[in-house]
Amino acid sequence: MSKFILTSTNRSIAAQIASLLNLGGQLLYGQTEWSILANPITYVLELYGEQVAGVIGLEVKTPQITEMKHLCVHPGYRNRGIGLKLLKKGIEYATTEFVYGAVRSDNAVNIRNNLRIGMKPVAKHRSRSREIIIFAGRRTSLSHGTNARDSKRDQVRSSHG
Numbered sequence: 109m110s111k112f113i114l115t116s117t118n119r120s121i122a123a124q125i126a127s128l129l130n131l132g133g134q135l136l137y138g139q140t141e142w143s144i145l146a147n148p149i150t151y152v153l154e155l156y157g158e159q160v161a162g163v164i165g166l167e168v169k170t171p172q173i174t175e176m177k178h179l180c181v182h183p184g185y186r187n188r189g190i191g192l193k194l195l196k197k198g199i200e201y202a203t204t205e206f207v208y209g210a211v212r213s214d215n216a217v218n219i220r221n222n223l224r225i226g227m228k229p230v231a232k233h234r235s236r237s238r239e240i241i242i243f244a245g246r247r248t249s250l251s252h253g254t255n256a257r258d259s260k261r262d263q264v265r266s267s268h269g
């Protein structure tokens with residue numbers, strides 16, 4: 109099977125992810141190139157040339173459960189379906205039976221996208237005086253719209269490479 113190697117460096121990708129997440133303004137702590145490189149999250153990227161246009165992170169929490177987090181699309185690339193595509197790709201690449209993600213109750217776009225792919229609101233809580241909805245689903249019953257052959261075509265690289 110073919111392998112693909114990107115010309116952009118891992119540091120450049122990590123720095124772009126950090127600035128994108130900081131721009132998104134949804135996280136409690138500011139991110140840096142180094143925090144992104146050191147965390148245990150697998151990132152699925154949408155690239156335009158060498159620019160990271162969007163990202164979603166996958167963090168395995170237990171052998172059965174993955175958290176989908178750090179979803180963010182660059183403001184210049186929004187409303188083109190990238191946020192929905194990344195949610196679907198996150199589900200496709202999760203390796204556990206169940207996935208979940210936290211969405212602020214005022215984030216109408218992401219709530220609609222979660223519902224579109226079959227994620228169900230299963231809990232609500234408050235954090236930093238904001239209401240958070242937890243969406244969850246069983247991977248096999250969610251819509252990710254691509255097959256195993258497509259996912260093998262996407263390239264995978266590690267942050268050590």
Ligand SMILES: CC(C)(COP(=O)(O)OP(=O)(O)OC[C@H]1O[C@@H](n2cnc3c(N)ncnc32)[C@H](O)[C@@H]1OP(=O)(O)O)[C@@H](O)C(=O)NCCC(=O)NCCS
Nearest residue numbers: 132134179180181186187188189190191192210211218220
């Ligand atoms: C939430 C977020 C990820 C959504 O990303 P996005 O790429 O703009 O999302 P999408 O394009 O998939 O969906 C947005 C709208 O575009 C529409 N759309 C989908 N495909 C489209 C296409 N090909 N062309 C034009 N519009 C399209 C969708 O129907 C949707 O509209 P609607 O939900 O109002 O009906 C983005 O707004 C973001 O990064 N926000 C800041 C960070 C954030 O909130 N992250 C989530 C934390 S939980």
